[in-house]
Amino acid sequence: xxxxxxxxxxxxxxxxxxxxxxxxxxxxxxxxxxxxxxxxxxxxxxxxxxxxxxxxxxxxxxxxxxxxxxxxxxxxxxxxxxxxxxxxxxxxxxxxxxxxxxxxxxxxxxxxxxxxxxxxxxxxxxxxxxxxxxxxxxxxxxxxxxxxxxxxxxxxxxxxxxxxxxxxxxxxxxxxxxxxxxxxxxxxxxxxxxxxxxxxxxxxxxxxxxxxxxxxxxxxxxxxxxxxxxxxxxxxxxxxxxxxxxxxxxxxxxxxxxxxxxxxxxxxxxxxxxxxxxxxxxxxxxxxxxxxxxxxxxxxxxxxxxxxxxxxxxxxxxxxxxxxxxxxxxxxxxxxxxxxxxxxxxxxxxxxxxxxxxxxxxxxxxxxxxxxxxxxxxxxxxxxxxxxxxxxxxxxxxxxxxx
Amino acid sequence: xxxxxxxxxxxxxxxxxxxxxxxxxxxxxxxxxxxxxxxxxxxxxxxxxxxxxxxxxxxxxxxxxxxxxxxxxxxxxxxxxxxxxxxxxxxxxxxxxxxxxxxxxxxxxxxxxxxxxxxxxxxxxxxxxxxxxxxxxxxxxxxxxxxxxxxxxxxxxxxxxxxxxxxxxxxxxxxxxxxxxxxxxxxxxxxxxxxxxxxxxxxxxxxxxxxxxxxxxxxxxxxxxxxxxxxxxxxxxxxxxxxxxxxxxxxxxxxxxxxxxxxxxxxxxxxxxxxxxxxxxxxxxxxxxxxxxxxxxxxxxxxxxxxxxxxxxxxxxxxxxxxxxxxxxxxxxxxxxxxxxxxxxxxxxxxxxxxxxxxxxxxxxxxxxxxxxxxxxxxxxxxxxxxxxxxxxxxxxxxxxxx
Numbered sequence: 135x136x137x138x139x140x141x142x143x144x145x146x147x148x149x150x151x152x153x154x155x156x157x158x159x160x161x162x163x164x165x166x167x168x169x170x171x172x173x174x175x176x177x178x179x180x181x182x183x184x185x186x187x188x189x190x191x192x193x194x195x196x197x198x199x200x201x202x203x204x205x206x207x208x209x210x211x212x213x214x215x216x217x218x219x220x221x222x223x224x225x226x227x228x229x230x231x232x233x234x235x236x237x238x239x240x241x242x243x244x245x246x247x248x249x250x251x252x253x254x255x256x257x258x259x260x261x262x263x264x265x266x267x268x269x270x271x272x273x274x275x276x277x278x279x280x281x282x283x284x285x286x287x288x289x290x291x292x293x294x295x296x297x298x299x300x301x302x303x304x305x306x307x308x309x310x311x312x313x314x315x316x317x318x319x320x321x322x323x324x325x326x327x328x329x330x331x332x333x334x335x336x337x338x339x340x341x342x343x344x345x346x347x348x349x350x351x352x353x354x355x356x357x358x359x360x361x362x363x364x365x366x367x368x369x370x371x372x373x374x375x376x377x378x379x380x381x382x383x384x385x386x387x388x389x390x391x392x393x394x395x396x397x398x399x400x401x402x403x404x405x406x407x408x409x410x411x412x413x414x415x416x417x418x419x420x421x422x423x424x425x426x427x428x429x430x431x432x433x434x435x436x437x438x439x440x441x442x443x444x445x446x447x448x449x450x451x452x453x454x455x456x457x458x459x460x461x462x463x464x465x466x467x468x469x470x471x472x473x474x475x476x477x478x479x480x481x482x483x484x485x486x487x488x489x490x491x492x493x494x495x496x497x498x499x500x501x502x503x504x505x506x507x508x509x510x511x512x513x514x515x516x517x518x519x520x521x522x523x524x525x526x527x528x529x530x531x532x533x534x535x536x537x
Numbered sequence: 538x539x540x541x542x543x544x545x546x547x548x549x550x551x552x553x554x555x556x557x558x559x560x561x562x563x564x565x566x567x568x569x570x571x572x573x574x575x576x577x578x579x580x581x582x583x584x585x586x587x588x589x590x591x592x593x594x595x596x597x598x599x600x601x602x603x604x605x606x607x608x609x610x611x612x613x614x615x616x617x618x619x620x621x622x623x624x625x626x627x628x629x630x631x632x633x634x635x636x637x638x639x640x641x642x643x644x645x646x647x648x649x650x651x652x653x654x655x656x657x658x659x660x661x662x663x664x665x666x667x668x669x670x671x672x673x674x675x676x677x678x679x680x681x682x683x684x685x686x687x688x689x690x691x692x693x694x695x696x697x698x699x700x701x702x703x704x705x706x707x708x709x710x711x712x713x714x715x716x717x718x719x720x721x722x723x724x725x726x727x728x729x730x731x732x733x734x735x736x737x738x739x740x741x742x743x744x745x746x747x748x749x750x751x752x753x754x755x756x757x758x759x760x761x762x763x764x765x766x767x768x769x770x771x772x773x774x775x776x777x778x779x780x781x782x783x784x785x786x787x788x789x790x791x792x793x794x795x796x797x798x799x800x801x802x803x804x805x806x807x808x809x810x811x812x813x814x815x816x817x818x819x820x821x822x823x824x825x826x827x828x829x830x831x832x833x834x835x836x837x838x839x840x841x842x843x844x845x846x847x848x849x850x851x852x853x854x855x856x857x858x859x860x861x862x863x864x865x866x867x868x869x870x871x872x873x874x875x876x877x878x879x880x881x882x883x884x885x886x887x888x889x890x891x892x893x894x895x896x897x898x899x900x901x902x903x904x905x906x907x908x909x910x911x912x913x914x915x916x917x918x919x920x921x922x923x924x925x926x927x928x929x930x931x932x933x934x935x936x937x938x939x940x
Binding site: 184185186187250356357443448450454455456457458462465482485486487526529530 | 616621653759852
């Protein structure tokens, strides 16, 4: 497996583009993205579990019932959620894209991100579509830019891998960076692959992967109304199609994981106002579920997040978050270490504080990537979660998001 | 029922005091509190559900097994949690208090609040106790001061009420203001009453009340290791003792609720860095549990909290928090209003945004008390939760708590 360039356009037969069509007032910020598969493609998706689901998700879910799709249209600047005409607008977006690309409207995936509760105007989208389609090409970066909201960094990745000595590729783009606390689903991420794989196996690979990747990120504990991960697989690599479990499926799952892992870390480290990426690695749990609960509890704690912002080795907040995680754990067995590129320091052994050099801990915590290692010393299950620190800028960004 | 002065010393036969003994370096900040019942008293308590329980809670739980207590000793500045000698220190605190007051050590309730994981020195407590005991009197305020940590306001209240034409009194003190997200238990609150009531009925009244009061507050989503509410009832009002359910029990429960409600609102509005008190009133739910889940979800959302700090009527974040609350709710029926002393504005009807005057909404949200009213329009159950906004100062306070 090898890291390659090209994002969602790295796999054969995929084109992309992004433009400013006018949903956003700021003309320098692209707001409409399109990804197109030149050939028929199998598709799979996972969606937010939030009961308040945005209209585009409802439309997309309907369109993906047959496990097929050709195009993904996505706007930023408006979530198309909780408005009276949301369904019509989402359906119309699909129709307009289908017309331009000469495909069926039911083969279009539609997504939106931005403010909730304001009507999404169809006019700028209709007006912008011809130039968006005309510009389709090796432009994954343009598409990645157009789906950004408060993100400060573009999120794109691609890998090549081999299925039965045939080279395949998989790529993805994603956006964060607020309202990020996926629950059995996730924020916006669009993945493409030229690997031939059945819709059923594609869905299996995606659902399993998301549980250990996107569902393990938290920026602010808020599960969005618009979260969605979609993958299109057009088979243009011409490998023998993957239709069952086996080594080929495992290879595909591994490549998928390399892509989603990168995007997850990118989303967490670019969380609203974040100055650092926090990774919580939990080991020694009785069950994977317990390990996940502990990891996510730690990464979601406002007190842990502010302490990390202040580079303060206030480990009491870590064991506190272990204790209220909802996982059954014997806190008197818990070991905790803080690690980064500057080294590692044990701060808690058997649930009790151990003396540690504060200056060394400070040096470790001042790094841009900090790993919190928690060993529950009970079983063999483990899990990892990703998050970020809580800073003044988070408050600033979200105290005036609409204005 | 009437609001009266005196806090925990308002009920007959209760004395209190607070001093600086030296656990804290800052000599102007009292750090040791004592409440004493001159007569035997029945006692009831609820504790944190955090698996990482501080040593004083373990000791107190043992001491309250017989439903009796005479004194409450509490230090601030150190949580006496997650250290190797915590149990010995907590037990020694009880022994020292018992010696000074000539009571049994098992009749002493012990509590601590402050940094987790640092050994609590017994020396300053032992040295300070004689003057603490000597100064016992009508000093509820001194005790309330001594249990404060990052609190900016003292939290104290008392009410008088009648049981069978006999006047009784109930009072309380409490502390917030970070690591506040009680779960089936709560932060530190000490309540006293001279009402005669059996241990069993006292525990029933307290447990039921806490579910609707302290358990419905959230400042930061972190459930502490040290949360505890204790009530002592010494019967000095000489009413016919309450030993069963009935109108007298209801009157007592009502008075208890008046005290706890005040303390809850005080804790929420004085949350770390808070500029305003947020109240979320949920009605029209199918079950009380659903109403509670929705109210707590809204009040705990970082995005709601920052929007309120910015006085931004970003109601999409409210319906989003309804949707991920875990309660089963039909979001297409939800009505949402924002209210304060400046009036009320409907922002969402049937799950869909309604046009509202932004300047009016801003005016409403700039008040120090904001009520978010959510009608699920489904059943008749309701619940209320209390919280505060998320501000720059929360980040500031918690980025450098230990230093």
